[in-house]
């Protein structure tokens with residue numbers, strides 16, 4: 001039995017010598033009186049916990065905090081050899097895991113390792129959580145955020161346009177997402193907001209949707225309408241000009257200069273002859289042939305066109321088509337815009353009357 005016991009003890013010694021568990025090292029340190037044991041353990045400088053798990057940190061820190069409050073026991077010295085190695089290093093940052101008992105504390109621990117150290121406050125691990133504590137709740141609610149469950153962005157946007165109320169309901173389930181996203185659409189009639197949103201925010205295809213007059217609104221040019229354009233002069237087919245080349249000194253300006261001279265007598269009647277009452281028979285005699293003047297009736301007045309023949313832009317033959325008859329209709333068919341009353345004022349012979357209304361028939365015969 002003694003041999004068995006000795007062998008067990010020997011095996012245990014060999015096992016502990018090989019594996020060297022922490023409590024054995026602590027025991028050995030206490031036994032051998034290691035100088036580092038006498039050092040007052042720095043609770044806040046438990047750097048080995050920085051790489052440990054967060055919960056382990058919290059537990060370890062809490063445990064070490066209790067130890068410190070009690071007495072400088074050598075339990076801290078038994079943390080590991082790394083404790084002694086890092087003793088010379090600057091104090092590590094405060095373990096934020098105490099404030100955030102959730103998994104987010106791990107990330108903050110890594111970031112805090114790079115930031116300058118702050119005075120650790122172990123007393124802060126009170127349940128009083130800052131607003132960041134709600135962030136942990138956000139993380140917990142993030143998986144419930146229906147990004148993956150929602151349809152693709154394009155279809156989601158289309159759905160949002162088609163039904164704005166649904167989009168307003170969607171972000172309400174996850175408030176964190178609304179802070180980084182665009183504000184929800186304004187509550188209002190969906191019929192009015194849908195075309196504006198689709199045109200300003202999205203290049204969504206307009207092929208779908210029951211909106212009736214959506215395409216004509218965008219395709220139509222401003223200022224145009226679906227009605228036929230009003231008739232204009234430009235819409236008429238261009239007719240070939242029948243103007244003739246006038247001889248020198250017979251331009252419209254030359255005619256205006258000649259007709260406005262007070263001394264000029266273009267009527268073709270003896271000076272001082274009053275305006276005649278011209279019957280159709282009398283008019284038919286004045287054809288501009290056989291030495292006779294060319295008379296025409298325009299608007300009930302009889303004009304002597306003979307002096308104007310070389311000044312007519314349309315040529316003498318065209319003007320003579322109305323000679324000896326009423327040319328009102330023909331004149332209006334070609335150029336109704338021409339002010340013949342002013343241009344032929346000095347060529348006025350008289351008025352066109354009926355056959356029996358002529359008073360000075362003898363005078364008219366004498367003119368022939």
Ligand code: HEM
Nearest residue numbers: 241242243313314318319321322327330331334338340343
């Ligand atoms: C009633 C018989 C007449 C006939 C058949 C006739 C014919 C024509 C024709 C064919 C033209 C050329 C139109 C063009 O190609 O643009 C023309 C032009 C013109 N005619 Fe006459 N004409 C007549 C009487 C008169 C009279 C009485 C006047 C004025 C005193 C007149 C003044 C003009 C003028 C100013 C133009 C130039 C119009 C323009 O520049 O657009 N015509 N005429």
